[in-house]
Amino acid sequence: MKANIGTIDRSLRIAAGLVLIALSLSGVIGLWGWIGLVPLATGIFRFCPVYTLLGIRTCKRC
Template identity: 65%
Template sequence: MQANVGSIDRAIRILVGLGLIAATLFGVIGVWGWIGVVPLATGIIGTCPAYLPFGIRTCAAKK
């Protein structure tokens, strides 16, 4: 798959994912925080499957 997540989008996804996972580990929000694995994974990989059907790309266009 081609990358469709830009650098700012990736950084936000990674921070949100880590924050949710950390909140779960410290008992702040319960098991729902494990949903943070999704933004963390898409941020690390650089591809968001939810963007594909809509043709959304937050990364710079390749020349």
């Protein structure tokens, strides 16, 4: 798994994932908020399988 997510993309994914999980825990959006685990995990590991399939790379030095 070679990194394919850049710094800004990574920050946005982690922030979005945490917000969705927090909203789910507070009961605002229900169980659908747990979908936030996907952007959170891809941001933490700096790898997105969909980017690999589409040939996208936001990491400049990777």
